[in-house]
Amino acid sequence: MNLPDALYDRDIDLAPLQAVTLAIIGYGNHGRSHALNLRDSGVKGVLVALRDGSPSADKARGDGFEVVSLDEAARRADYVSILAADEAHGAIWTGHIAPNRKAGQGLIFCHGFSIDYDLIDPPADCDVILAAAKGPGGAVRESFERGGGLTGFWAVHHDASGQAETIAKAYLKGLGCGRAGIFATSFREEALADILGEQAVLVGGMCALARQGYETLVAAGISPLMAYIDTVHELKYIAELIHRRGIAGMYAAISDTAEFGAHEVEARIADAVKPVFDDIVADVVSGDFARRWVADFEKDRAGLHAARANAGQHELEETGRYLRKALGLE
Template sequence: MAKIYTDRDASLDPLRDKTIAVIGYGSQGRAQALNLRDSGLDVIVGLRPGKSWELAEKEGFKVYRVDEAVKRADVIMMLIPDMVQPEVWKNQVEPHLREGMTVDFAHGFTVHYGLIKPPEFVDVVMVAPKSPGAKVREEFLAGRGVPALVAVYQDYSGRALDTALAIAKGIGATRAGVIETTFKEETETDLIGEQTVLVGGLMELIKKGFETLVELGYQPEVAYFEVLNEAKLIMDLIWRYGITGMLERVSVTARYGGLTVGPKVIDDRVKENMKKAAERVRSGEFAREWVEEYRKGMPRLQKLLEDTRSHEIERVGKEMRRLLFGD
């Protein structure tokens, strides 16, 4: 049974009288920095010169170069993209770490796969909100929070979990609930879920459904509504009420058809393919492939993006969204 922490299990005390340096001011960086400051904590931002620097200053933060922010801080929050982290860590973070500091990550990728190897004299924790940054901020302002995962990779001080829970409380996550995990579990489940369901699997399911309808002679515009537009409506029902709750809220015909035909389409062969994809994540093969792709300038990724942009569902979808939403 998972260990779940809520507001009553966490205190901001481990962060009081400490300076928190948020490295990065993108989606997560901005949201978490603002939430922590609104929780009464001392927050500075570490950045490279650019638009993010200007925005952070405009929103009232003291902004420094990354190395200078690390020197001034007690807690470091690495909220820059995974593939950027190793170089920034090596050149601007690690040389300035002091004994007893805490380093927090929002995703375990770089640590789990050895791209970053923290020194033994710091606490290393993870607070991973299960939501984009904009939602982290929106829910906080509404007096709520988004769920998060929390993990301790290295407990030098003996109080690393308390600090991680304080961060989770500061960004509002303990209002919703924080599940204790490990860097390994968070990283691998995140990648497997993205690849097999949330991004890869869902995208391919929609595309294949669209292609099937069009190849059978149905109008592309009608096919778009059936397999893409309505997918959001069904997903909203599942998110709010669960799978059974969704089934109870669709027509009896949809219920019967879905339950009898769905397992024939998404069958055990698909599950086996998912397991193969999962094994590539668990073995580190995917991480090695992605790191190499990134170092080459991401040519394969760019080609795949172009292929997706040129798919008929994107052409039809652009026109449908223009009519529906004025995009």
């Protein structure tokens, strides 16, 4: 198999990023971690840009950052890193950045969504850069503080300055990704991989298997507590093993009984979900999913709120609360 070569800290110069004013839009999981890591790496010109009345303003000021409005960030920054919720990117661009932007100002993203699905249509003088630390925002900071970093992926959608690739790599180095490895990608690949992975496996697929497993065990006469432990609670231990050792390594670390049975059923489960996975790919690749999500966002996320309320009603949530309380986890 042809695996790509990585870039590391020693291959990348931070100086081009240290010479610019950078505004980070949003101070959530990624926004805060990016701002702190970049500053700790030696990037001094970091502003934090927040919407009016943002609940995150005090936190950003408390961390020592200058907090500015979205319009002011657009007027002052050489690069704007858009780390607000993806579905809001279109409104942030048309309402604040496009009408106020400094000439030649570049855009940086950590997910390919809003460029790949055309939520933003940048002008010709704009660098459009992807600098994605692959993982949740909290892990960007935690790994950095431990002296490590997450794997980083960069892409350039448009290079107006001739510096876009240099800035992308420097940004990832500032996040700490040069300690773990930095690779090239495209906006399209990153957007599809992220959305397909979370829908088919990491979130949608895993929760469907866990819920269906719980229901199946309870219907087979197993107590809710025991069913919850064996289909939901212990996921953490298996995920941890896969994270550290890979799937084959996880199999080697569990009991032979578990491994023998799992090998027998894996192919049957894979065959059953394959048509669903194919539908998910078609839905995401065509842009239908992105259109539905942006339409829901414009209706104050009515569909998301209804689905969230419905998920919270499932009986296994009560079982889970009981178990976590007994274990002192909540």
